[in-house]
Amino acid sequence: MKAFVFLLFTLCFNRVFAQKIRINPSGQLIHIGTSKDTIIRFFDLEGDFLTTKDKSYYYRQVYPVSNEPRRLYRVQAFYTDTNLPKFSGHSLNYDGKTLKYFGETVSYFPTGKVESMELYDELSYLIDTAYYYHPNGKLKALVYYEPNKTEAQANFPHYLLYLDSLGNILLRNGNGFFRFDYKNGQYIEGELVNDKREGIWTGWDQSKYEEFYKEDILINGKRYLPDGKINTYSAETMEQAPKYHGDLMADVELVMRGVQFPLEFFEKYKKKTILVSFVISKSGATEDYEIEEDYDLEIKRMMIEAMQRLGKWTPAYLKGIPVRVRFKVPVRFNFELIMH
Structure with a gap:
């Protein structure tokens, strides 16, 4: 899913009080403990977020392994059906939204064989030599990323070697x-x-x-x-953002004015900007609404139901075909005007 920015975009996350996982040498899940610092997310085959483990293709857990001010987080992903590892690495200063890879990362095929090994610097840019493999275990490619010491930008890759699954060399230097x-x-x-x-x-x-x-x-x-x-x-x-059929922010204000929010909501969340995210499908329909942060469940339900009354969208396009994207819209109320 291609990500477009609208006002404010962040990766989705979910905090749960569960699952600090230990893996045996074969990669199987053998223990689930308890850790309130662990963040678990579930994803489908395309890497889109799912609210539950049911029908998920893989799941990811992130938890801290060092203290502030330079906090390091362990990042692990597992294939749901087998609990075999899918990814292993670390992230610097994880904010619950964006992973900033640091150090070595390893990705795995569903069979358990290594798919890639990469190394990231402190800015989360690839450095040094990355190794890529075919599903049969044979080396596929060597790509060298020379560290950029002058500017904070991605490092230009040097494609050192590329081989087919039989070991025949197709590219050099x-x-x-x-x-x-x-x-x-x-x-x-x-x-x-x-x-x-x-x-x-x-x-x-x-x-x-x-x-x-x-x-x-x-x-x-x-x-x-x-x-x-x-x-x-x-x-x-090549990339075209989705388009709303109308004045989005004016329509958001309009649908919110029609909601009978309880008085205690205004007292509790006065002057808050609440972020509502949703997916715009390939057909332009909206789905998978969610509101992050610790708001009352009833308030979340009422806001999502209001947002679902918005008009239609033209979907995002990538290379000439529609694609699913997730948007996040900030909703800031004028409390004096909409209190009932």
Whole structure:
């Protein structure tokens, strides 16, 4: 799911008082203890948040392992069906919303074999040599990220080596064929020239697409849709945020004015800005509403029901096809005007 920013966007999280997990050498879950500092989240196959473990593809736990001011958090993810590890690493100064990887991270295939090993610096940028593997355990790629000591920006990758699943070398020192693999079978592949994409690259993400690059700059792209149509895009139109059919903030105020909030709410949350997040689906419908922070459940229910009365959206688009995105809208009340 592609993330767009609207006013304020943060990754979702959920604090629970449970599950500090110990894993045996085979990777199996063998004990669940209690830790009020552990944050557990559940995700589907596409990496979208789920409210419960039911139907989840994997779950992630985050808990502190060092004290302030430079707090370090342990990050672990497990495949729900098998409890085999999916990810292991650390995050610096986790705020419950955004992971800032630091040090070595390891990702695993569902079979338990290692998928990748990467190293992050204090700014959460990749550094040093990253190792990537095929599902059969053979080395797939070596990518070197030279530390950037002058600016706080991502480090340029040097593609040292790329091999197919049989061990045949397809790229050396930034020149040759390379394939970028993503979740759910998504990929894009083509020729690198001195570490930069060049010429026609082909990929799949719900359908086939082609992109033309010149020195790593996208010139244009084509998306081949199942109905035979072809969508075209450029670097400027590749990502399009969802659009609300109307004046969003004016309509938010309007639906909130129609809610009979209890008087104690205004006394308790006076001058509060409450963040309501929801997913805009591929059809433009809204779903999966939630309100973070420790507000009364009845207030959350009333606010979500009000937000569900908003008008329709045009979905977000990525490379010519609609995609699901999560938005977060700040709702700040004029208490004197809407008190009943």
